[in-house]
Amino acid sequence: MSAPARGVPFGEALRFWLKLGFISFGGPAGQIAIMHRELVETRRWISERRFLHALNYCMVLPGPEAQQLATYIGWLMHGAWGGIVAGALFVLPSLAILIALSWAYLAFSQAPLVAAILVGVKPAVVAIVVAATVRIGSRALHHPFHMAIAVAAFLALAVASAPFPLVIASAAVAGIAGRRFAPGASLHAATASASREPSVLDDDTIAPAHAAASIGKFATTLAVGAALWLAPFAGLVAVFGSGNDFANMARFFTQAAFVTFGGAYAVLPYVVDSAVDTFGWATMAQMIDGLALGETTPGPLIMIVAFVGFVGAWTKATLGPEGLVAAGILGATVATWFTFLPSFVFILAGGPFVERSRDDVHLEGPLSAITAAVVGVIASLAVFFAWHVFWPGASAATPFPGAMDLPSVAIAVAALLLLVKGRVGVIGVIAGSALAGVALQALGA
DSSP states (O other): OBOOOOOOOHHHHHHHHHHHHHHOOSHHHHHHHHHIIIIIIISOSBOHHHHHHHHHHHHTSSSOHHHHHHHHHHHHHHHHHHHHHHHHHHHHHHHHHHHHHHHHHHHOSOOHHHHHHHHHHHHHHHHHHHHHHHHHHHHHOOSHHHHHHHHHHHHHHHTSOOOHHHHHHHHHHHHHHHHHHSTHHHHHHHHHTSOSSOOTBOTTBOOOGGGOOOHHHHHHHHHHHHHHHHHHHHHHHHHHOTTSHHHHHHHHHHHHHTTOTTSHHHHHHHHHHIIIIISOOSOHHHHHHHHHHHHTSSSOGGGHHHHHHHHHHHHTTTTOGGGHHHHHHHHHHHHHHHHHHHHHHHHHHHHHHHHHTTTOHHHHHHHHHHHHHHHHHHHHHHHHHHHHHHSTTOOSSSSSOSSOOHHHHHHHHHHHHHHHTSOOOHHHHHHHHHHHHHHHHHHTO
């Protein structure tokens, strides 16, 4: 192994994580693609293989995998504070934007300009996810064995609606079996995904000292995480009572954080059912509108919890009729804190052990198989998005209501060409698509 390379200055990393928080459109697939392009291809802060190794770990955790990946890479480069800053800046811009949008949504019942912008942005999101599928697949699928796993994962999710944890577990088992029946698969994948040019954290760079694993460090991280959960929860109970909506939000979103396998869409039915029927925080129509906001704003899609927290606290007037805005802000903050806290603990506690396993040949097979399955997962998400964007109102009962939305298809194709062939950045594509949506409204299309 080579000695550690000259590190990236913390200030430079901080500026990048802040930028990422404002451009992380496209859901987990788009966000992972942005990080891959910036960190692996452009800046070369981390090698391809180390990036995919970290991604594999994040994919098997509950919670938002893109935010966890940012936390992991930030931690790997600059220790615990690096991880905290990276993970927090991935979320905070989205939280601020969603608080503002939630207020505007509740304060103004009609927003035709916003609706027009969403008409253009939604097809661009489809293009971002498709581009991510192509980009990551081209690097992870270099063996027929891995291609078969990707196809199987896609069919399991898109056709059979199999649970995401089952798909990932099956891929890991297939990877273990593949070491015997397809012995060239793991080696081929490892060779193919090796970095073409040196990176700051290269394939053979010695892990930083803070990445050393120890039971004491693991226990300390768990204890700090527990304290950071208990202190604000106890404060909410002391001020508002154990049955208050804020305390209920803390309990509920903590539970949701531990079952968010497969990303936001896997847990959304649970969140929607509880928010609408159990707690009465929002109506079904509001949840659908909130999902649209979550899809078209930067940050993890699970940030829809901030919308739920804001709308729920506002609707229930938890701070009285004169404190609707303050209640909404507190509700959004509570929902976000208790949803994302476990993700930081997972990364900071488990990261050192994951780094220690990086050269474990016994893990190479299952982890490379999981990477292949991720390609199928992202592809299924692309199809899901395209279905709902190109056929508005689509559902299981009426899968193709009416004619295909051809203007949306045209925007998606143009956005995809700009991303793949024109090498236009995500911000430019999103902005151009938003303008296209406004133009379509003006033309009456």
